[in-house]
Amino acid sequence: MASNRNLLMLPGDGIGPEVMNEVRKIIAWMGKKRAVGFDITEDLVGGAALDKHDTPITDDTMKIALEADAVLFGSVGGPKWDTADFTKKPERGLLRLRKEMDLFANLRPAKVFDALVDASSLKPEIVKGLDIMIIRELTSGVYFGEPRGRHVNAKGEVEAFDTQRYTAPEIQRVCAVAFELARKRRNKVTSSEKANVMHTGVLWREEATKLHKEKYSDVKLDHMYADALAMQLLRAPNQFDVIVTDNLFGDILSDEASMLTGSLGLLPSASLGAPDATGRRKALYEPIHGSAPDIAGKGLANPIAQTLSYAMMLRYSFDLGKEADLVETAVENVLKAGYRTGDLLVGKTDGTKKVGTQEMGDAIVKELDRLV
Numbered sequence: 001m002a003s004n005r006n007l008l009m010l011p012g013d014g015i016g017p018e019v020m021n022e023v024r025k026i027i028a029w030m031g032k033k034r035a036v037g038f039d040i041t042e043d044l045v046g047g048a049a050l051d052k053h054d055t056p057i058t059d060d061t062m063k064i065a066l067e068a069d070a071v072l073f074g075s076v077g078g079p080k081w082d083t084a085d086f087t088k089k090p091e092r093g094l095l096r097l098r099k100e101m102d103l104f105a106n107l108r109p110a111k112v113f114d115a116l117v118d119a120s121s122l123k124p125e126i127v128k129g130l131d132i133m134i135i136r137e138l139t140s141g142v143y144f145g146e147p148r149g150r151h152v153n154a155k156g157e158v159e160a161f162d163t164q165r166y167t168a169p170e171i172q173r174v175c176a177v178a179f180e181l182a183r184k185r186r187n188k189v190t191s192s193e194k195a196n197v198m199h200t201g202v203l204w205r206e207e208a209t210k211l212h213k214e215k216y217s218d219v220k221l222d223h224m225y226a227d228a229l230a231m232q233l234l235r236a237p238n239q240f241d242v243i244v245t246d247n248l249f250g251d252i253l254s255d256e257a258s259m260l261t262g263s264l265g266l267l268p269s270a271s272l273g274a275p276d277a278t279g280r281r282k283a284l285y286e287p288i289h290g291s292a293p294d295i296a297g298k299g300l301a302n303p304i305a306q307t308l309s310y311a312m313m314l315r316y317s318f319d320l321g322k323e324a325d326l327v328e329t330a331v332e333n334v335l336k337a338g339y340r341t342g343d344l345l346v347g348k349t350d351g352t353k354k355v356g357t358q359e360m361g362d363a364i365v366k367e368l369d370r371l372v
């Protein structure tokens with residue numbers, strides 16, 4: 001269906017193409033039942049691109065990504081390419097996309113579905129109803145700061161070093177994303193750093209506070225040291241709505257939060273760039289899981305993380321909140337009805353039906369049909 005929505009689909013490797021196939025069914029459903037169409041380009045990334053083009057992403061694909069309204073990404077990597085030279089690793093394709101699209105805000109929702117409350121490693125009463133959003137700064141901080149490297153120091157010892165750097169505008173732009181998002185949720189932001197021991201932490205807190213006062217005073221803002229936040233996420237995670245933090249702390253805290261929900265197979269993510277003059281942001285949506293080579297090609301992968309990444313795309317790139325709600329509700333209802341891929345068969349399993357990738361995708365589409 002012709003539209004003014006340009007979508008680049010990059011299924012990648014391993015289970016990526018399998019779970020993307022299930023999203024295609026939902027895209028077809030949206031076109032037929034909700035008149036929501038996309039102009040879709042599909043291309044290779046990761047190991048698949050290495051095999052064909054000897055590079056994890058070609059310049060041509062990069063150009064399409066930079067011009068697209070959104071990129072829907074599967075997963076990359078696998079044992080076949082593990083021994084490849086560093087510049088020829090499948091993951092370099094994803095890193096190049098993130099860098100050249102300048103995707104500085106990484107959104108990682110952690111939501112516990114009622115039907116899966118027993119799958120969490122925490123007690124059901126602690127995680128029931130959990131719905132938080134972690135925003136991690138993705139393009140700066142200690143993973144990029146210079147100087148970095150290793151040398152032999154004056155004492156003759158081998159020494160390695162990395163540098164944490166943040167500028168005020170880098171902090172402000174990611175905090176702005178957090179405040180904007182909180183306004184559409186429960187209106188609360190927790191900004192996290194280590195202002196007690198780090199200069200970047202002090203600047204982070206100052207800039208978050210300044211921006212809040214100038215533009216977002218209607219949103220509730222708290223500050224919490226990252227170590228305290230790590231504890232609170234396990235003790236009382238429901239106190240949070242939106243959490244915003246730097247690249248390093250965000251890396252760790254978002255993984256911790258994701259485990260509150262039970263399975264990697266359920267978790268989507270979005271990475272957003274800065275808005276242009278028309279308000280359009282470059283954006284990439286992907287499940288947080290990898291290419292799962294241990295189950296690839298067996299029809300066992302859970303397509304829900306990829307499906308929910310597509311729902312995030314509808315919401316954040318195309319302002320199709322109602323359609324995103326429909327997809328999320330269909331997923332929730334299918335889980336309530338007991339459908340489980342293998343990764344979800346933990347905790348109480350009475351009344352559940354074990355299904356494969358395609359059956360799960362079909363069940364979601366069937367539920368969409370029932371909902372409208």
Ligand code: NAD
Nearest residue numbers: 075076077078264265289290291292293294295301302343
């Ligand atoms: P992984 O996420 O691929 O798998 C970890 C475990 O979770 C495996 O047991 C896997 O079977 C299971 N799992 C993951 N997704 C699942 C799903 N949708 N349904 C059911 N089970 C699922 O992580 P890994 O094993 O550490 O890495 C495998 C490969 O993926 C490596 O090459 C790694 O570099 C790559 N990787 C890619 C990305 C990405 O593309 N963004 C992210 C992480 C890892």
